[in-house]
Every structure is written in structure tokens, then in C-alpha cells.
Amino acid sequence: MGEELTERQRRSWWATLLDLVLPAECAGCGHTGTGDVIxxxxxxxxxxxxxxxxxxxxxxxxxxxxxxxxxxxxxxxxADIIVAQKEHNRLDLARPLGRRLARAVLAASPGAAAVWLIPAPSARSSTRRRGQDPVRRMACAAAGEMRVLGHTANVLPALRHQRRVADQVGLTHQERAQNLRGALAVRPAAVWRLTQRPAVLVDDVTTSGATLAEAARAIRADGGRPIGAAVIAATRFSGR
Known part of the structure; x- marks a missing residue:
């Protein structure tokens, strides 16, 4: 408990220091003000x-x-928060989003002693354009939060695109599935590790589920065990 408190205090002090040095703007609503945006x-x-x-x-x-x-x-x-991190270079969002995402990872892996967090891969062209891989950064923050809470979790960037896919925007559920079918493969260096512990897939948004389903297929094809998936947001959401 003491170590967890110390880690959380460190994060709070660091966030406060940044807030004093840099003008803080909320990625969701655009609100600004020192002390109001953490x-x-x-x-x-x-x-x-x-x-x-x-x-x-x-x-x-x-x-x-x-x-x-x-x-x-x-x-x-x-939606604005996710777009800000992905498209507007808001690198400061990876840590707070990842820490929150850890709750979804824990819900997706009940009873698992240790898990791999496998981020949905971005196309090389998208990563070059953005200068970062937002989902992978978020997954790293989620794994760190889980370790603070006493769980064994590490990020394994196991997946890669093995062919080009079209932009998913505007596609129907069937077209999304067809577009992604067979598009992902496991990196050879990750095959052995996949067999050592179960995997939780991580992404920022799920719409039709086609991306996560293709990721799960690729992992199973090389002997892995995807037991769940965790995302920040879903277009079809039946919660509170």
C-alpha cells in the first residue's frame, strides 16, 4: 500500500509541475486553467x-x-479525447488514458495471474504520419498501472500487418470483416512468448469488432490464447 501511495503521489506532483510550466487545455472540451486541467x-x-x-x-x-x-x-x-491523442499529437494523454484502461484489462482477464497486453497494430504509414503509436503507448501505461496494483502485466507488440487494408471509415460490418480478414500476423519473435501466458487485446475504440476479431484469429493461429479485449470506448455501449 505504501509503495502504491508513493507512486501515485509522484504522478500527482509531476502532473502539477507540468501544469504550472505549460498551459493546460482539456482534450475533451478545450477548457483551460491552471489547476483545473490535470x-x-x-x-x-x-x-x-x-x-x-x-x-x-x-x-x-x-x-x-x-x-x-x-x-x-x-x-x-x-471521442474528442481519443482523436486528440491519435491525430493531434496529445502525447500527454497516453498515461491517463492507459491508467484508466487498466480497469478494462482487469475486467477482461478475471483470475489471470499474468497477462500479455497486445496492442492492435497501426499501419506503418499511420505511425509515420503521427510520429507515434498511440495504442501501444496507452498499453504501456496500462501495464504499468497494473503492476502498481500488484498484477503481472507486460506489453507484447506481437502483431503486424502482412498486407495493406483499406480505410475502415464508412464500411459496413461485412465490409470491415472482409477488409481485415487475414490482414494480421504474429511477429516470429513473439510466437514463443505468446504461449507463456494469456493475452488481452488492447485498442482505443471498437466499432464492429472486426479488428479485434482478426487480432484474436492471428494470435490463436500461432498458439496464443486471447482471453479478452479492452478498449477506451465503444460505438455500441450499453453501460450506465
Missing amino acids: EGLCSTCALTLSGPPVLVRHARRPSGLPPVHALAPYREPV
């Missing part, structure tokens, strides 16, 4: 991500999709 979020927007994880019920559940837990519906301000 780690990129005002208290109101942070509250939208504070509830318990909810099991997502996809409209047409793709074959092989493991249970998916989400923290919030994909609507404002959560």
Missing part, C-alpha cells in the same frame, strides 16, 4: 472515463471475437 483532462471530462468497465455487445458479433470491455460510449467528450 494530465490533459478537466475534472468533468475525466469523470466520463471513471465508471466501471462494461461488456460490449456488438450488433453483429464477429466469429472468434473474445469478450470486449469498454470504459465509455464513443461520443463527446470521449
Whole structure:
């Protein structure tokens, strides 16, 4: 307990120092003000991500999709927060989002003594354009939070694209599944590790579930065991 408190105090002091040095703007609503915005979020927007994880019920559940837990519906301000991290270079959001995502990971892996967190891979072109991999950064923060809480968790970037895929925006559920079918593969260096502990897939948003289903298929094909998935938000959300 003492170590956990010390770690949380350290984070709070660091966030406060940054807030004093840099102008803080909430990624969700744009509110500014020293002391009002902590780690990129005002208290109101942070509250939208504070509830318990909810099991997502996809409209047409793709074959092989493991249970998916989400923290919030994909609507404002959560949608703006996710876009800010992914497209607007808000690197300060990876840590607070990842710490919250850890709750969804724990819900997706009940009773597991140790897990791999496997981020959904970004296309190379997207990573180059953004200058970062937001999902992987968020997964690292989630794993760190889980270790603070006494769990064994590490990030394993096991997946890669083995062919080009079209932009998913505007595609139907069936078209998304077809677009992604066979698109992912496990990196050879990760195959042995996958067999050592179960895996929880991590992404920022789930819409049709096609990306997570394809990730799970690729992991199973090389002997891995995807027991669940965790996301920040879902377009189909039946929680509070």
C-alpha cells in the first residue's frame, strides 16, 4: 500500500509541475486553467472515463471475437479525447488514458495471474504520419498501472500487418470483416512468448469488432490464447 501511495503521489506532483510550466487545455472540451486541467483532462471530462468497465455487445458479433470491455460510449467528450491523442499529437494523454484502461484489462482477464497486453497494430504509414503509436503507448501505461496494483502485466507488440487494408471509415460490418480478414500476423519473435501466458487485446475504440476479431484469429493461429479485449470506448455501449 505504501509503495502504491508513493507512486501515485509522484504522478500527482509531476502532473502539477507540468501544469504550472505549460498551459493546460482539456482534450475533451478545450477548457483551460491552471489547476483545473490535470494530465490533459478537466475534472468533468475525466469523470466520463471513471465508471466501471462494461461488456460490449456488438450488433453483429464477429466469429472468434473474445469478450470486449469498454470504459465509455464513443461520443463527446470521449471521442474528442481519443482523436486528440491519435491525430493531434496529445502525447500527454497516453498515461491517463492507459491508467484508466487498466480497469478494462482487469475486467477482461478475471483470475489471470499474468497477462500479455497486445496492442492492435497501426499501419506503418499511420505511425509515420503521427510520429507515434498511440495504442501501444496507452498499453504501456496500462501495464504499468497494473503492476502498481500488484498484477503481472507486460506489453507484447506481437502483431503486424502482412498486407495493406483499406480505410475502415464508412464500411459496413461485412465490409470491415472482409477488409481485415487475414490482414494480421504474429511477429516470429513473439510466437514463443505468446504461449507463456494469456493475452488481452488492447485498442482505443471498437466499432464492429472486426479488428479485434482478426487480432484474436492471428494470435490463436500461432498458439496464443486471447482471453479478452479492452478498449477506451465503444460505438455500441450499453453501460450506465
